[in-house]
Amino acid sequence: MLFAGPASETQAMHAAEADRVEPHDQARASALRASAALTCFMAGDLTGAREIARRALATAGPGGRRAATMVFALVTAVGGEVDEAHALLGPMLESLELIDPLAEFSFALSLAQSLGWTEQWTHARKVLDRIIGAARTAGAPAVLPPPQAMFSEFEFRRGKVAAAYAAAAESVQLAAETGQAGLSSWSLVTLARAEAVLGHDEDCRAHVASGLELSRRTGFAQWGADLVEAYVRSGAMTDAERSLAMLEDISRRTGLRWANAGAARCRGMLTGEDGYEQEFQAAVALYGEEMAFERARTLLALGMRRRRSRRRAEARATLREALAYFERNGAEPWAGQARAELIATGEMPPARRCRRPAITDSARTASGADRGPGGHEPRGRRGVVPEPEDGRIPSRQHLPQARRAVPRRTRPPR
Numbered sequence: 001m002l003f004a005g006p007a008s009e010t011q012a013m014h015a016a017e018a019d020r021v022e023p024h025d026q027a028r029a030s031a032l033r034a035s036a037a038l039t040c041f042m043a044g045d046l047t048g049a050r051e052i053a054r055r056a057l058a059t060a061g062p063g064g065r066r067a068a069t070m071v072f073a074l075v076t077a078v079g080g081e082v083d084e085a086h087a088l089l090g091p092m093l094e095s096l097e098l099i100d101p102l103a104e105f106s107f108a109l110s111l112a113q114s115l116g117w118t119e120q121w122t123h124a125r126k127v128l129d130r131i132i133g134a135a136r137t138a139g140a141p142a143v144l145p146p147p148q149a150m151f152s153e154f155e156f157r158r159g160k161v162a163a164a165y166a167a168a169a170e171s172v173q174l175a176a177e178t179g180q181a182g183l184s185s186w187s188l189v190t191l192a193r194a195e196a197v198l199g200h201d202e203d204c205r206a207h208v209a210s211g212l213e214l215s216r217r218t219g220f221a222q223w224g225a226d227l228v229e230a231y232v233r234s235g236a237m238t239d240a241e242r243s244l245a246m247l248e249d250i251s252r253r254t255g256l257r258w259a260n261a262g263a264a265r266c267r268g269m270l271t272g273e274d275g276y277e278q279e280f281q282a283a284v285a286l287y288g289e290e291m292a293f294e295r296a297r298t299l300l301a302l303g304m305r306r307r308r309s310r311r312r313a314e315a316r317a318t319l320r321e322a323l324a325y326f327e328r329n330g331a332e333p334w335a336g337q338a339r340a341e342l343i344a345t346g347e348m349p350p351a352r353r354c355r356r357p358a359i360t361d362s363a364r365t366a367s368g369a370d371r372g373p374g375g376h377e378p379r380g381r382r383g384v385v386p387e388p389e390d391g392r393i394p395s396r397q398h399l400p401q402a403r404r405a406v407p408r409r410t411r412p413p414r
Contacts, residue, residue: 014039015052022059030060034068038106041075049075066092067107074110077117080253085118093123101131102138109146119256121154121290128154145175149187156194157258159292161329165194172207185211197293199332224250225262229301232269240270258294261286265298268305276305296325300338312345323349 014036022029033056041049053072060068069088077085092111101108108131115124128151135143148171156164168191175184188211195204224247231240244266251259261283268279280302287295299322306315323338325331342349 026059027061027064030056030064030068033059034064034071035106037071037075038110041071041078046075046079050079067104070107070110070114074114074117077114080250082118082254082256085114089114089118089120093120096123096126096130099127099130101127101134102140102143105131105143109150112147112150116150116154117256119258121158125154141174142178142180145171145178145180145184145187148174149190152190152194156190156197156293157291159296159325159329161194161197161293161331165191165198168194187211197331197334201333224259225266228262228266229269232266237270240266244270257286257288258291261291261294261298265294265301268298269301273309277302280305292325293329293331296322296331297334299325300334300341303338303341307341307345316342316345316347319345320349 014032018029018032018036021032033052037049037053037056040052050072053068053075056068057065057072070092073085073088076088089111096111099108099111108127112124112127112131115121115127128147131147132144132151135141135147148167152164152168152171155161155167168187171187172184172191175187188207192204192207192211195201195207224243228240228243228247231237231243244263247259247266248263250256251263264279264283264286268276268283271279280298283298284295284302287298289295299318303315303319303322306312306318319338319342323335323342326335326338339349
């Protein structure tokens with residue numbers, strides 16, 4: 001029911017049913033309110049979701065307290081009260097293996113999202129692996145779009161672009177095939193982000209447009225730094241500063257590394273000559289290796305500022321490191337920017353191509369990127385799995401799963 005129709009309608013139905021059964025069964029009413037809070041959150045109403053979740057937790061008995069606590073933790077984390085969310089989530093971490101990922105799907109997915117929001121990525125990854133593995137074993141493709149989109153975001157943040165692309169492509173395909181229009185916008189935007197890094201410009205624009213058409217109400221605060229950078233590069237400094245103020249508010253309220261690192265990088269782009277180095281260095285340290293792609297982007301931005309400050313030798317060192325990362329991970333548009341900046345410092349980088357990420361043809365097909373006119377695959381590409389230039393074998397854990405999860409009628413002919 002939770003993913004079967006518009007979130008607002010599902011929320012109203014669960015809330016009404018909770019009011020009806022509360023005089024007779026408080027535990028059942030609490031469970032219904034937890035579901036109502038989750039759907040209210042999905043509809044973008046954080047204030048309403050928090051109030052409903054608080055009421056669900058207040059009336060929950062021993063059997064329903066875990067689900068109510070989980071939903072309240074999710075809403076609390078997204079609302080920026082990270083310390084409170086940590087306190088709510090802590091007692092649950094010891095019992096992760098006891099969760100039935102299909103019977104308690106909404107609970108497990110909310111738990112993974114909450115853990116991700118509070119930067120407990122190792123635990124979040126464990127929960128997502130269990131959900132995805134159980135869905136594949138049970139042959140339940142309709143369950144896969146949300147956890148695959150979430151998994152794609154986590155892998156992207158870790159710099160695993162090929163894995164992020166494959167997971168997002170499968171999420172898009174299965175959301176469409178199982179009629180989950182409400183989830184398609186999330187899947188499409190997640191896929192478009194991976195495509196932008198890989199240089200699939202036309203596919204990226206098409207998927208962003210489709211995602212916006214499906215839903216204009218849901219935003220992702222985690223991409224706030226991207227908006228600031230876009231404004232800076234287009235010369236809209238007033239808009240950039242206004243968006244940075246919003247990002248800084250999130251960073252102050254949450255204390256999360258991604259928000260503080262993004263805000264520092266943006267300040268490095270906007271501040272004067274005396275202050276940008278410190279801001280960029282702070283961002284590099286905060287991103288660390290766990291958010292490797294964002295760290296490389298920050299190094300590129302720092303190199304650009306150093307070059308414009310006529311610190312060319314220092315700029316070269318930073319730009320070389322950024323370029324090496326982008327080339328290793330197939331991020332050609334970003335590698336092109338790093339090469340151009342190096343050339344502007346007076347250094348000619350070696351003429352080499354980026355490694356092609358190990359992306360299976362089934363993932364390309366799932367994304368719709370290989371479709372010709374009329375939505376058909378071009379002849380000669382069907383059933384072909386491109387071989388990575390460095391000879392690596394695609395990871396069995398991530399990439400071949402996209403093929404196995406696709407219903408037989410949609411698989412490329414062998």
